[in-house]
Amino acid sequence: MLTYNLNERKGPLYKKLYESIKEDICQGKILSGEKMPSKRTLAKNLGISTITIENAYDQLMGEGYIYAVPKKGYYVSDISGLQKVKVPVVASCHIQMPQKDENVRFDFSSNHTESANFPFSVWAKLMRETISLREKELLKVSPCGGVPELRQAIATHLGAFRGMQVDPDQIIVGAGTEYLYGMLVKLLGKDKIYCIENPGYKKIRQIYESNGAQCIFSNMDASGILVEELEKCDIAHISPTHHFPTGITMPVTRRYELLAWANEKEGRYIIEDDYDSEFRLNGKPIPSLQSIDACGKVIYMNTFSKSLTSTIRISYMVLPEALANEYYRKLAFYACTVSTFEQYTLASFISKGYFEKHINRMRLHYGRKREQVLEVLRKNLSSKQCKILENDSGLHFILELHTRLTDREVKERLWNKKIKISTVSDFCMDEKETDSHQFILNYSNMDVEKLEGAIEELKSLL
């Protein structure tokens, strides 16, 4: 008969008993197939209640150490499998986290937006309002494309701000553009060939490739991507409003050439990545490619991570009618990745006019900041030393340095002084080293007061 000194262990009585018996089974003190004492007998023997025994037996059964035979009793399971696995001593966990450069003195390469500009108090107010007024809706599952209120607000905004006629059902909301790119690969097919701009964001390539799609690259002239280089591809991923890093805005003729390319063959699509259209600083926004596409060939994408704050992971895409229908047929089983709390908050942020106000404020702010930066540059660098390439839009411009140093040498020498800068050639998709002499000045997160010092260091290299 099993006898245990249960006082040696911690926790509720049933747990102490369960652990004791389990140990005996694992150590082979009770053998496979052996009959366990009945609950009543064991209770009597140990001087505890049958309910405690029952709880311990239930747990042992649940985990598979014993089994019950109706009207007969409990038996020990065959646990010979347990011995088959060698259990090595667990070493402590060594995880190498992605490194961050902590010691940067000045960073020309960061394209984050200043978090101080986020209208935090308004957002907090609307979030509180959402929590108190929408309890019922908040706990309803969001449709796969997002809650109707948010999609309606986005559609209205796109109408007013970008001249786009969009049915809210065409809009799919998701947790970041990276996520939506992945959904697009699922929708359009990973057997398709995706063409991205060269130079361009390498992350876009990484995302397509990590989703199993093949990427090719198209070179650019002053009007943007070269249409003749698209012959072999199915999907062109472009940012016609303001290309990074070149700053090119695609003129209307090239836009129509692109649409003509897409119309030539079934299955061809253009992904219009409109990530910073809100930051055209003068004049009215350039009409989107989507707004002049009458054949359902343009997938429009935008994000609030850029225009609001990168910690808000809400992006959306506008699918042409046929693709929207295909999305709902093929991918509606994917739940929306954005929580209803933030969807409703953003919906009222847009529909109450705060988003427009915020964008206008940001355009003024960045316009002023841009002027300040340009002034510092013009004051400290002569036109013999450099040329500034900029076109009134976006949150960066390009400084073309007249230097005999290679791009790599400039970057390394600056890095020795803890100044981080990237070049247009860093964004070239072919890995071969070319010298663009074009340096990218992201000013959205720049500390203008320290700029002069950084420019001094740059000058000393020339």
Next chain:
Amino acid sequence: MLTYNLNERKGPLYKKLYESIKEDICQGKILSGEKMPSKRTLAKNLGISTITIENAYDQLMGEGYIYAVPKKGYYVSDISGLQKVKVPVVASCHIQMPQKDENVRFDFSSNHTESANFPFSVWAKLMRETISLREKELLKVSPCGGVPELRQAIATHLGAFRGMQVDPDQIIVGAGTEYLYGMLVKLLGKDKIYCIENPGYKKIRQIYESNGAQCIFSNMDASGILVEELEKCDIAHISPTHHFPTGITMPVTRRYELLAWANEKEGRYIIEDDYDSEFRLNGKPIPSLQSIDACGKVIYMNTFSKSLTSTIRISYMVLPEALANEYYRKLAFYACTVSTFEQYTLASFISKGYFEKHINRMRLHYGRKREQVLEVLRKNLSSKQCKILENDSGLHFILELHTRLTDREVKERLWNKKIKISTVSDFCMDEKETDSHQFILNYSNMDVEKLEGAIEELKSLL
């Protein structure tokens, strides 16, 4: 010289002028290559300021209708490309949204959790607290795996509740398990063969396949997935704590067999989907497979969408050390998909003990509800008519009906009475129709007061 009646149009003066000129260019009234009047001349002619002309010209330039030649002036672009694209009349948008059954009288098949059980006021309080206390952190970009506070809270919870020793850096937080499955395919490779349980959730198969991975299915016996059927596969996706729909808890011997299988070959892994471990209603939770894995072969996954509310899209996975390192090397460029607002709110929800309290409350609640449902069943159905299969855990059980009707007939006849039910055979991966006579009773979202009426209808079929 261009002359326009600008009063016919709406909006700012520069915009009216820009639109007029653009129209003339598109209609061929001003030809490609033609020189535009100088800003000063046009201003004089129209009787408006040169600044207005400049703004209009800037917009036309931005969009590519005209271009500037330094020291010469402005010229009309070649827009012959515009005519190449036929512009069909846009038909109104017809989008077929996924249909919902609105007229269901009683639904045995819904596995949503009752939203009324979500501790809304506590959550709202913590969200408000987060907003007022964490303004600075909220606007910092989350590390790719989630904010440290949340990962620490999850690690502590897993230690206390599931006996798991987890380094917070092993935890990757994401917007829903569906999203994390996709990341796992990227991490482990879509060339791997993924094995899922048969029967099981078809959605898991859909997700793997839509991510480009190949799925095979393994049959199950009373102990769960059959290890001998795993020979050809690399990754086994299982839910050993409580399998849906069979309700099987995998006994410890089978668990060790599975671990032995994973250890036999490099590249083999087990994905432990622990989606409803919180709802083991009696006794202490079954130890997770991860907690007995000493060789880094188990990827543990869980979600808060099930235990809190499905509108909160926060899930996580615990990667073995080597895979965690690979994740940070290969996939750290993916930003975390959950907003910082909700990550911090959840972190304090867990670390302040609300999560544990909530789970305990839910276990009591569902335990009582389960008893009520079982009572209604026992009262209205005899053991000749049916057998109830249940094992004290999870939010469903199985009703085995003694009937000559096929599964499809039962379902159709109930559906005619607006009662929705699903069967175990609905979850079989091979599409052939078999009759399990096993009907799934999800009670988490069930209206117990109407249950008797639904059972009456069911009885009338027997």
